[in-house]
Amino acid sequence: MSGRSLDGQVAVVTGAARGVGELLARKLSARGARVALVGLEPDELKQVSDRLHTDSDWWHADVTDHRAMARVADEVKERFGKVDIVVANAGVAAGGPFADADMAAWRRVIEVNLIGSAITGRAFLPVLLASRGYFLQIASLAAIAPAPMMTAYCASKSGVEAFAHSLRAEVAHRGVRVGVAYLSWTDTDMVRGADRSEVMRELRRRLPWPANRTYPLGPAVDRLAAGIERRSARVYGQWWLRGTQPVRGYLPPLIGLAGQREMRRFEPRLGSVETGLVGAGGAADEAARTPPG
Secondary structure, three states, X not given: OOOOOOOOOEEEEEOXXXXXXXHHHHHXXXXXXXXXXXXXXXXXXXXXXXXXXXXXXXXXXXXXXXXXXXXXXXXXXXXXXXXXXXXXXXXXXXXXXXXXXXXXXXXXXXXXHHHHHHHHHHHHHHHHHHHOOEEEEEOOHHHHOOOOOOHHHHHHHHHHHHHHHHHHHHHHHHOOEEXXXXXXXXXXXXXXXXXXXXXXXXXXXXXXXXXXXOEOHHHHHHHHHHHXXXXXXXXXXXXXXXXXXXXXXXXXXXXXXXXXXXXXXXXXXHHHXXXXXXXXXXXXXXXXXXXXX
């Protein structure tokens, strides 16, 4: 499908203070879109907004708060007159063995990544229906190939993939297109935060090529922006991810066998793995939920 011009279109990006969301906002703005930024870090959101090439604004909101997101949707519509594109990007991660999981952090990963995406979609669906717009759900290789030591993240990304596929079937006849974006390990605060754990870093490097690499952010986000222009049903941040789709049914048993071997290898060191939210985004999420004083 050929792309459509983003000039003058209004795009909403959640989790826009840093990482994929921040760079995607810049890429969309460079293509002429007006951008509404949503996230938990007001200072960073304002700085991102000030650097954009086109008309933009920002909203401080937690994507898991349905009242707050409904308010944001109303205010974005009032500010820009319409919404053409919504990117459900906000996400957090926690790692480590499930037997030792910090269940508050585990639950928060599900709340932000899965429930927050659904709340985002529900809040903006009326305006997307009005514009016959496009909703892009950011998923992950974790939805295609769930791996050990990432139970919450894999569950959440599998969930958002299924959510987006279901939503697509509901709204296609009304002109709204829904896409799912898949990314492998990409150079963001989240991945760098996970790599602070020696065990997690080493375990990831023992994955088979090409899943054992960290990929640069820029080319991945360029692919996302191009997918938004095409209103694609599937967008792949790294070229090789497309090839995993035909064989994804075979991956869980293979990962199970390899994971069994690797978990035996790492078992004596598993107690050193931190189980809270990782990276600067995880720290921002925790700070936003911590009462002052």
